[in-house]
Amino acid sequence: MRLALDGDQVAYKTLLAALVPHVRGRVRHVLARSGRGQAEVEDIVQETLLAVHLKRATWDWSMPLTPWLNAVTRHKTIDLLRRVGARGEVDLDDAVETLAAPDDGGESQLDVQRMLSVLDGRQRQIVEQVSLAGRSAAEVGGQLGMSEGAVRVALHRALKQLARTFKGRADAD
């Protein structure tokens, strides 16, 4: 984690990938304990990853990572429970479905297009290029006629916008 936060992208990717099963396990556990369906597990996992990324400066390097990660996961899970709780919705079908369903490799319920639709054209292009096509910031910059730095800034703004959108859904419900 320390290496990753120093800016080592390979280490960071390995770290995030390693966190996913842990986070997913915690989310499932909390949802199951509160009698909720498991349909939104992957949404919460992704919201948690986004929060881990944007709030990574709040982890104290001298402390173990797990309590911090669990607190972020718990916060995001409770956020969703509050949302769903407000609607008073317990979907038994979801629970049954999840019990029966094999691990789908982490496909979120959120439709890509719907999620990205909150971004403006340029931001959306950048996220699509980086995420779906797996291009580097420099490549995307060359293609769109932007500097690598500008692409990074735009990407960062796009991520914050996504986080705000997640949040907005919570507030609206």
Next chain:
Amino acid sequence: MRTDDMIDVLVRDLPNQPKPVSTILLRWWPAAAALTGAGFLALTGVRPDLVTAGLAPTLVKLMLGALIALTAILGALDLSRPEVQASAASKWLLAVVGFLGLVVATDLLRHGLDGWWARLFGKGIVTCLTIVPALAALPLIACLTILRRGATSEPMAAGALAGLASAGLAILAYGLFCNEDSPLFIATWYSLAALIVGLAGAALGRAMLRW
């Protein structure tokens, strides 16, 4: 969106390293307080007898303000980490309670109970309860805005600590102006002014510090 795709996006964003909350807070929050404090003192001036009769009580006020500001801001910074509980972050405030106890005890030991009523109710109550919150408003907004970068699990408690800390800084400026010198007055009304700002901070924190 697949979780793996999201990880790729986040990895590309790694070069945007966020700065620690404390770095930004300790730069801008005291600056906001200094600005309002200096503006206030430029308008009203410090008390005329500051370095003569007013010196000892003013030192008590400055110590109280500094102690509240320090303990509360350390707590607020601590509480900007998601795994920290409000009780752990607020424990330093016990030092303030201890100091207040000492101030009240000094007063009662020196003057006894005779005339405590008069020592408690000075003429400056309304001034104290309005000017301290007014001076704390800008630092509080600055503090909360910066704390939004944090990730607290307890927005109300974090907001309350931000309010108390900002009131502490406001007291540093107000204490140079105020000429109510009874320890009973200081312990009671300065604390109440700080609590008012703390309540405002809690209400604002609840709305502003969600993430």
